[in-house]
Amino acid sequence: MIIDKRHPRNLESRIDMNLRSLFTLAGCERPSFRVDSGNSVGLGKGTSSLLPLSPLKPAALQRLRYALRCHAGLLGSLLALLAATIASAQTPGKAPSVTFGAIPPVTAQRAKVTMVDLNFRVPAGYHINSNTPKSEFLIPTKLSMDLPTDIILGKIDYPAGEDLSFPFSPDEKLSVYTGDFTIAVAVHPLHAVTPGKYEMHGTLRYQACDNSACYPPKALPVSFAVKVVKEPAAKKANPAQSPHAH
């Protein structure tokens, strides 16, 4: 009987799969366990040099023996991974990325202004300048929307920045966004717009810093869908009563 290693409910196959991953990581030769009809276990081709075939050993014992043999290699691999993790964390990383929270399609009525809230998140430990930084040299956070043909994207409302001071400039307060912030965009479909779904695109430009360094400006693509609907039908005025009506 060959154990079906693909079946997720098979405990033995799961153990096998986990062991295989660890063995591969440790650089051990990949074992191929096979259980024969006599319930003894053997090894597949290519592994006999690593461990002599012992048909009388139960499967679990065989696997344990493998694990012990490869233990040093495994530990070495994991320690190497640990060192690599520390090394990579010590080197300056990529510029932090502000993320945009996708929003469901916004329903906007023709000939009417609808405000759309766009939610952004600055990664913990970083800040970006607000739309109105306190120095002419600082790069403001700015949302630029592409111009659609029939839908006017009007006023963009930026939140006020937080006035914070940082270790690199304790005596000076900077106007920044940290964590979550929302920018509101006015959407105004013209009266002539055909009802339907429209995709709005734009770019958020920002420049992030942490407590000791600043990262080059980045541009984040922003998009959201607008479902344009007709304005509600005007209420019919009650017909004037005919003076001759009976």
Next chain:
Amino acid sequence: MVVAFVVALMLYFGYHHARRSGPSMAPNLKQSSLAPDFTLPSLDGKPTKLSDFRGKAVLLNFWATWCGPCKIEMPWFVELQNQYAAQGFQIVGVAMDDASKEDIAKFAKDMGVNYPILIGKESVGDQYGGIPALPESFLIGRDGKIVDKIFGLRGKAEIEDSIKKALNTKADTSQAAAGQ
């Protein structure tokens, strides 16, 4: 058990190093390797070559007008330039900026910068490991070799220690002789 312990260790150290606010070394360039040479225009348009400063201890500072921490260390640089110039020390600023040359010049003037500012370009940044963040400085010995790298804002005293390290190097006379 061992696996879980090691993975937990990796996560712990990885997290703490990543969250560490202190600066660290820039990647790619090894200490004691020769500082990559380049030619960049200065604010007055004059092409300036890094190797022109060979024989001096150089602090090569990558900065930008939009970088708050860079602005903090500039007055220190002005003081350190004055303090160590006589010993053969030279700061060279490289503006990695999208701002116009005029804006960079205005910024430098406002900060009272007393050392040459060059207009940087990406290819030069790439030579120095990509400059993923600013400020970033390289201390170059009199022999043209990198003796220290500073990523992010550090204290003035630490910068000064690195400068002293660069000043303690000896000029490579064989190269100087070969160049004559």
